[in-house]
Amino acid sequence: MDLKKIGKSDFQLRLDVLRELLRDGDSRTQEDLCEALRKKRFDVTQSTISRDLRKVGAVKTTDSNGQTIYKLPEEMHILPPTVSHNLGGLLIDIEANESMIVLHTSPGSASLVARHLDSMRSSLDILGTIAGDDTIFIAPTSSRLIKSIIKRIYDVM
Numbered sequence: 001m002d003l004k005k006i007g008k009s010d011f012q013l014r015l016d017v018l019r020e021l022l023r024d025g026d027s028r029t030q031e032d033l034c035e036a037l038r039k040k041r042f043d044v045t046q047s048t049i050s051r052d053l054r055k056v057g058a059v060k061t062t063d064s065n066g067q068t069i070y071k072l073p074e075e076m077h078i079l080p081p082t083v084s085h086n087l088g089g090l091l092i093d094i095e096a097n098e099s100m101i102v103l104h105t106s107p108g109s110a111s112l113v114a115r116h117l118d119s120m121r122s123s124l125d126i127l128g129t130i131a132g133d134d135t136i137f138i139a140p141t142s143s144r145l146i147k148s149i150i151k152r153i154y155d156v157m
Helices: 010-024 030-039 046-056 110-118 143-156
Strands: 059-062 068-071 091-096 101-107 126-131 135-140
Touching: 010 030, 010 046, 010 143, 030 046, 030 091, 059 110, 091 143, 101 110, 110 126, 110 143, 135 143
Parallel strands: none
Antiparallel strands: 059 068, 091 101, 101 135, 126 135
């Protein structure tokens, strides 16, 4: 089906093709996605891909081989319990001040670790997380609990 003929904009067409590439699961980096879209005659840069990934809601996760990969939210599944045992290797350090916990991970791993922590919000006594590439901001339910939260994070990793 020719999407151009049914009135899709270049932007929407590019997002549709990006979603298709993400579903195929072969693209591990933004550069891989750039190259794949260029092969399909889209003029894109890494920053374009970064914005498009946010637009479609893609997240970084790991595949069954432990390789980092981008996935669409609808393709995400609850992390199996065995995955949590392998996340400790992604953790570099944890720091805190009087109000927030900051967790540092290996590059590209923060989203995966944050998602795991968010799945245990109530048992960890955290309100939620914000993840970058290798840094996670963790909001505790109470600043008085920060030390015990850090201990529990180490325990579950």
